[in-house]
Amino acid sequence: MEDIAAFIKKIEFEMDEIEPGTIKPATHFRELEQWSSMMGLIFIALIDTEYNVTLNGNDLINCKTVDDLYQVVKSKIQ
Amino acid sequence: MTPFQLNNKTILITGASSGIGKQAAISISEMGAKVVITGRDQKRLEETFQLLKGKNNLQFSADLLVQEELKDMVEQLPQLDGVFNCAGIVKPFPIKFISAEVLDEVFKINFNAQVLLMAQLTRQKKINKNASIVFSSSIAAAHPYKGGALYSSSKAALETYSKVIGLEFSNLGIRSNCIASAMVKTPMFDTAEHQGTKERMDEHIKKYPLGVGLPSDVTNAAIFLLSDASRWMTGQTITLDGGFLLGDF
Numbered sequence: 001m002e003d004i005a006a007f008i009k010k011i012e013f014e015m016d017e018i019e020p021g022t023i024k025p026a027t028h029f030r031e032l033e034q035w036s037s038m039m040g041l042i043f044i045a046l047i048d049t050e051y052n053v054t055l056n057g058n059d060l061i062n063c064k065t066v067d068d069l070y071q072v073v074k075s076k077i078q
Numbered sequence: 079m080t081p082f083q084l085n086n087k088t089i090l091i092t093g094a095s096s097g098i099g100k101q102a103a104i105s106i107s108e109m110g111a112k113v114v115i116t117g118r119d120q121k122r123l124e125e126t127f128q129l130l131k132g133k134n135n136l137q138f139s140a141d142l143l144v145q146e147e148l149k150d151m152v153e154q155l156p157q158l159d160g161v162f163n164c165a166g167i168v169k170p171f172p173i174k175f176i177s178a179e180v181l182d183e184v185f186k187i188n189f190n191a192q193v194l195l196m197a198q199l200t201r202q203k204k205i206n207k208n209a210s211i212v213f214s215s216s217i218a219a220a221h222p223y224k225g226g227a228l229y230s231s232s233k234a235a236l237e238t239y240s241k242v243i244g245l246e247f248s249n250l251g252i253r254s255n256c257i258a259s260a261m262v263k264t265p266m267f268d269t270a271e272h273q274g275t276k277e278r279m280d281e282h283i284k285k286y287p288l289g290v291g292l293p294s295d296v297t298n299a300a301i302f303l304l305s306d307a308s309r310w311m312t313g314q315t316i317t318l319d320g321g322f323l324l325g326d327f
Contacts, residue, residue, distance in 0.1 A: 037278070038172070041225040044273075045175035057275035 084111035095122035097264035099164030101293035170225035188232035244313035260319035287321035
């Protein structure tokens, strides 16, 4: 899997009105002002589309930081 | 005799291997109808079949999206007095991520399969005069939700399609109606819960004054639509939502 910088770039691209470079691996994504339940759906769809990994709602809820999310995706890529 | 019964009727139920279709098959057989069930999963279909009342029921394990399988199955079917279409899937996808694959998957199962089945059934003259067709829709057809572009649109398509059946076959007394239900406790509910989170689902269900629906709640409405008690009703949609759309949030 590509590195976390590329992963973050993709996430930032999907978030409207966010300054590139705002998100770091340690960022708690749910605390971002752009966060919403719709973003949750978009994250799941993005990861499905880009990495062919299916996350469910609980996978997402167990992640706090962007790095947590990256690690989950990485662990599910075979 | 009361028209609220299904004696001497033969009813086809699709998607009968689980959820609403399974409950429908059981309840409709208990109401006196001869039941013909279809589903893709042969093992689970057999489980449903074992729960049916009466001796003359039939089962066909077929993938209705494979044209040859569909045609073969319809050829073997007896004459029908009713069809209850229960096959369906739910798949949340935000607008900007919809691909040809996911669009195909949802529409093929929720819309195309039912349309192609009805084409074969009518073309092969398997539907008796005064028969009743029932489709499983969703309140999402008229009240969509974020991520529900495909599911909601496929159900909206189905509701409009049902009205055209009502128009094209009214000369034979054949009726077509939909049941638009809110969340019902079925395996699809569990899937939706898994796709989102339990907390969000609990929060949603709290908005139902009468609580979450049971498969039998939907099935009982379907029995009414399949019976002669609803003989003057066609092209309509019955909403079953436990009071959700009353809007007391």
